[in-house]
Amino acid sequence: MTETVNNFQDWIKDQVHSKAESSFALSAELRKASLAVLNSARFPTRKDEEWRNTPLNELLTRTIGPASEAPVDLPLLEKLKQAIPNAQHLVFVNGVFDSKLSVDLATEIPAGLSVKQMSTLPSESLQRAEASINRSKLTDDNIFQHITRGLSNSGLFIELDQNIEIEQPLQILYLSSSNDSVSISHPLNIIHLGQNSRLKIVQQYASPAGVQAVTIPADTIQLDEGADLELYKIGLESESTDHISNTTVQIARSAVLKAHQYLLGSRLTRSNLEVIFDGPGGEAILRGIYLGDDSQHLDIRTYMDHANPQCRSDQHFRGIMNGQSRGVFNGMVLVRKHAQQTDAQQSNKNLLLSRDARVDTKPQLEIFADDVKCTHGATVGELDDDALFYLQSRGISQADAALMLTRAFSAEITEEIQLESLRDYIQNEITSRLDKIRVDHV
Amino acid sequence: MEKKDQILNPENNPKNTLSDEQQTIQSITDQEYKYGFVSEIEMEEFPIGLNENIVRMISAKKNEPEFMTEWRLKAYRHWLKMKEPKWPKLDYPEVDFDDLYYYAAPKNENAPKSLDEVDPELIRTFDKLGVPLEERELLAGVAVDAIIDSVSVATTFKDKLNDLGIIFCPMSEAIQDHPELVKKYLGTVVPYTDNFYATLNSAVFSDGSFVYIPPGVRCPMELSSYFRINAAKTGQFERTLIIADKGSYVSYLEGCTAPMRDENQLHAAIVELIAMDDAEIKYSTVQNWYAGNKEGVGGIYNFVTKRGLCAGTRSKISWTQVETGSAITWKYPSCVLKGDHSVGEFYSVALTNNFQQADTGSKMIHLGKDTRSLIISKGISAGKSNNAYRGLVKVNSKAENARNYSQCDSLLIGDQCGAHTYPFLEIENPSAQVEHEATTSKVSDDQIFYLNQRGISTEDAVGMIVSGYAREVFQQLPMEFAVEAQALMALSLEGSVG
Numbered sequence: 001m002t003e004t005v006n007n008f009q010d011w012i013k014d015q016v017h018s019k020a021e022s023s024f025a026l027s028a029e030l031r032k033a034s035l036a037v038l039n040s041a042r043f044p045t046r047k048d049e050e051w052r053n054t055p056l057n058e059l060l061t062r063t064i065g066p067a068s069e070a071p072v073d074l075p076l077l078e079k080l081k082q083a084i085p086n087a088q089h090l091v092f093v094n095g096v097f098d099s100k101l102s103v104d105l106a107t108e109i110p111a112g113l114s115v116k117q118m119s120t121l122p123s124e125s126l127q128r129a130e131a132s133i134n135r136s137k138l139t140d141d142n143i144f145q146h147i148t149r150g151l152s153n154s155g156l157f158i159e160l161d162q163n164i165e166i167e168q169p170l171q172i173l174y175l176s177s178s179n180d181s182v183s184i185s186h187p188l189n190i191i192h193l194g195q196n197s198r199l200k201i202v203q204q205y206a207s208p209a210g211v212q213a214v215t216i217p218a219d220t221i222q223l224d225e226g227a228d229l230e231l232y233k234i235g236l237e238s239e240s241t242d243h244i245s246n247t248t249v250q251i252a253r254s255a256v257l258k259a260h261q262y263l264l265g266s267r268l269t270r271s272n273l274e275v276i277f278d279g280p281g282g283e284a285i286l287r288g289i290y291l292g293d294d295s296q297h298l299d300i301r302t303y304m305d306h307a308n309p310q311c312r313s314d315q316h317f318r319g320i321m322n323g324q325s326r327g328v329f330n331g332m333v334l335v336r337k338h339a340q341q342t343d344a345q346q347s348n349k350n351l352l353l354s355r356d357a358r359v360d361t362k363p364q365l366e367i368f369a370d371d372v373k374c375t376h377g378a379t380v381g382e383l384d385d386d387a388l389f390y391l392q393s394r395g396i397s398q399a400d401a402a403l404m405l406t407r408a409f410s411a412e413i414t415e416e417i418q419l420e421s422l423r424d425y426i427q428n429e430i431t432s433r434l435d436k437i438r439v440d441h442v
Numbered sequence: 443m444e445k446k447d448q449i450l451n452p453e454n455n456p457k458n459t460l461s462d463e464q465q466t467i468q469s470i471t472d473q474e475y476k477y478g479f480v481s482e483i484e485m486e487e488f489p490i491g492l493n494e495n496i497v498r499m500i501s502a503k504k505n506e507p508e509f510m511t512e513w514r515l516k517a518y519r520h521w522l523k524m525k526e527p528k529w530p531k532l533d534y535p536e537v538d539f540d541d542l543y544y545y546a547a548p549k550n551e552n553a554p555k556s557l558d559e560v561d562p563e564l565i566r567t568f569d570k571l572g573v574p575l576e577e578r579e580l581l582a583g584v585a586v587d588a589i590i591d592s593v594s595v596a597t598t599f600k601d602k603l604n605d606l607g608i609i610f611c612p613m614s615e616a617i618q619d620h621p622e623l624v625k626k627y628l629g630t631v632v633p634y635t636d637n638f639y640a641t642l643n644s645a646v647f648s649d650g651s652f653v654y655i656p657p658g659v660r661c662p663m664e665l666s667s668y669f670r671i672n673a674a675k676t677g678q679f680e681r682t683l684i685i686a687d688k689g690s691y692v693s694y695l696e697g698c699t700a701p702m703r704d705e706n707q708l709h710a711a712i713v714e715l716i717a718m719d720d721a722e723i724k725y726s727t728v729q730n731w732y733a734g735n736k737e738g739v740g741g742i743y744n745f746v747t748k749r750g751l752c753a754g755t756r757s758k759i760s761w762t763q764v765e766t767g768s769a770i771t772w773k774y775p776s777c778v779l780k781g782d783h784s785v786g787e788f789y790s791v792a793l794t795n796n797f798q799q800a801d802t803g804s805k806m807i808h809l810g811k812d813t814r815s816l817i818i819s820k821g822i823s824a825g826k827s828n829n830a831y832r833g834l835v836k837v838n839s840k841a842e843n844a845r846n847y848s849q850c851d852s853l854l855i856g857d858q859c860g861a862h863t864y865p866f867l868e869i870e871n872p873s874a875q876v877e878h879e880a881t882t883s884k885v886s887d888d889q890i891f892y893l894n895q896r897g898i899s900t901e902d903a904v905g906m907i908v909s910g911y912a913r914e915v916f917q918q919l920p921m922e923f924a925v926e927a928q929a930l931m932a933l934s935l936e937g938s939v940g
Contacts, residue, residue, distance in 0.1 A: 365880060
């Protein structure tokens with residue numbers, strides 16, 4: 001690692017040209033293309049349609065320091081693990097897999113499931129892993145995914161054999177720590193579920209208050225025929241963290257993806273989720289909440305590519321914005337020419353709790369097939385006066401009534417979380433944030 | 443479907459490769475443009491291409507005051523620095539702006555004082571279009587400001603309007619007779635720097651309509667202008683400006699048809715509306731320009747900037763459009779709701795067939811308090827066409843209690859076409875209530891079968907279903923326009939069911 005302290009853009013260039021010995025998650029061949037992109041260092045601006053509402057100036061001018069060596073906040077880690085006590089815990093610290101804090105990959109992983117560090121993969125497995133990456137393609141080919149591909153030095157390759165169903169969830173925890181400078185982490189995971197297999201993965205990103213970090217994860221997920229993946233992403237990072245993630249999921253014939261996202265933390269979050277139906281009969285159910293306060297900026301982008309017939313996608317995202325926070329939803333549903341009998345639903349509802357909060361929403365449809373059922377809807381508004389009055393007339397204070405209604409607004413999404421302990425955990429996290437807002441308002 | 447056909451029409455040979463439906467499709471897609479004729483009027487044209495001299499020549503030709511010439515030149519110089527936008531979902535070969543005529547006018551220089559003086563060939567042209575001036579005068583009570591290519595030819599009912607203090611005249615005349623009004627309002631809603639096509643229009647606009655309704659006057663008749671593109675290779679650049687002063691009301695109709703041409707023709711118009719306190723403007727368009735043949739050759743490129751400013755409190759602007767023509771449509775009639783309690787409305791039916799492409803929608807910019815807006819958009823795609831709704835609802839941080847409801851429905855006919863929806867909602871005030879809904883559907887076999895059962899032919903059934911689908915918008919049109927619009931829809935659509 002170089003000692004120099006640079007802004008983000010220079011840091012990237014520095015890394016590309018760094019001669020330092022280092023191990024990388026991906027093979028030199030695959031990294032090459034990404035490094036070429038990084039060399040140009042062209043970051044999206046407001047003029048790029050996909051980034052219109054998410055300015056990156058603050059991120060790009062952040063001064064980046066060397067990789068953090070500060071100790072991990074162990075009590076926080078324990079608290080996070082309690083969200084799903086019965087899970088297999090996998091821990092990343094500052095973007096690097098920490099085998100001491102994680103379960104033993106060699107002995108504790110159930111049969112049929114394989115979790116391996118990318119850097120230790122034998123070449124034959126690496127080829128399999130990279131095949132998934134080669135098959136995936138982001139429509140928003142942003143530079144951040146190339147940062148992860150080109151520079152990532154750590155990640156996991158998670159493979160599940162066909163016909164294996166695993167009840168015990170995998171919980172992947174990403175913690176950042178920092179002293180006095182901003183550290184960057186860029187974990188890269190590849191997840192491959194074999195035919196008719198079933199897995200649950202919970203990804204939690206967290207850091208103690210005050211930690212300055214930039215997290216740039218990228219996940220490539222491949223679901224073979226009939227596979228079923230439940231995927232949860234929970235963002236709880238500090239107010240001085242920027243988080244830009246890229247996830248692509250390929251869904252083969254009759255495979256099912258249920259992906260939940262709960263973005264509650266960080267200064268800036270951009271979560272990019274792209275789903276492509278590789279075969280007919282697939283299903284993708286996306287749920288999410290973005291809850292912002294102060295000057296948070298939370299941006300969810302989804303891209304649903306109905307490339308095959310008889311697939312079903314159902315998206316429902318809700319935003320709750322307080323303070324001067326800003327929420328962005330940008331969802332695209334593309335129904336290609338031969339994707340007949342597509343059923344695509346998309347809904348985005350937003351609640352503005354303060355004068356200075358702001359929401360930009362863009363639910364888009366591009367349809368090239370005629371025998372389809374596609375609807376989308378978006379709303380932005382404040383709490384319903386009548387509902388507030390109803391509760392007040394029953395002796396509930398206005399503040400409590402507002403809290404109650406806001407919780408109910410979020411509960412419509414969180415109730416769909418299948419893992420009971422995780423559901424309680426997220427509902428508690430949301431409630432504690434809303435309580436704080438309530439105190440602020442009183 | 444075929445079985446049903448056999449039951450209904452036993453004489454149908456089951457081995458016949460063309461089903462009833464397919465035949466209807468063929469007959470419709472084979473249909474040639476009904477209004478495809480060229481009127482042989484001697485035209486006066488400027489040299490091809492665009493430069494400062496052409497801009498000066500246009501201005502001089504129209505005997506414009508200095509301020510207009512300067513304004514045009516400013517726009518032209520700004521235009522040189524601009525690039526043609528590439529963001530719409532439209533695919534067309536680049537327009538060579540140096541290969542266009544920027545001015546064309548019927549050579550008959552002596553302005554006609556009455557209908558009798560109008561070139562008979564012109565009158566016949568209007569007749570073929572179904573806009574007989576005399577008839578309109580007598581029956582419909584519509585004052586027509588007819589425009590062929592660039593110069594207003596006949597203006598009727600002027601006197602009657604004059605008595606009320608209403609000014610309804612060609613833009614070129616308004617520049618001569620009412621320069622103070624033109625200077626005050628021109629470019630205040632669509633500035634000359636607005637966008638590529640608007641800037642081009644500002645530099646070279648040839649004519650258009652000018653309307654001023656004085657305070658408290660309710661315009662007693664529907665004002666109407668028929669635009670027509672006639673000479674080959676002529677860009678058409680109208681500019682319309684409508685000002686409704688305090689407490690006034692006006693309903694304005696615009697209808698467009700153009701004859702068949704093999705080369706694509708450019709149309710870049712601007713419409714500016716200004717509504718003062720308590721004023722209301724209703725602007726209706728039926729656009730049926732040549733859409734190209736069924737191979738996608740030819741057709742009008744329609745790049746239009748339409749914007750209304752609700753400047754006063756309780757003012758209202760309502761756009762209604764029926765778009766069935768043009769090879770390319772790029773058009774977003776917008777409302778800037780600046781006055782408190784002002785209202786903006788947008789009703790649209792956009793129909794595309796064959797290789798037509800439409801990227802259209804509306805923008806509602808809420809600036810004042812208690813402003814309301816409504817967007818009803820019905821897209822119908824058939825053949826190999828692409829139809830996109832692109833809209834923006836923006837609520838400024840100071841716009842308290844803004845309300846918007848948008849509904850964008852798409853109807854697909856056949857599996858070769860595309861329907862797209864790109865709504866943008868940008869909300870900066872918590873008291874706003876904004877809703878957007880969109881659905882996509884098709885004309886189903888069941889619906890058609892149901893109507894077939896009752897003895898209605900497939901062709902009529904499709905017409906009925908589509909009329910029903912677009913009814914909300916047709917209801918907004920003045921009666922005589924609604925009839926014409928329905929007929930146009932039927933003409934472009936019947937039988938194209940898959």
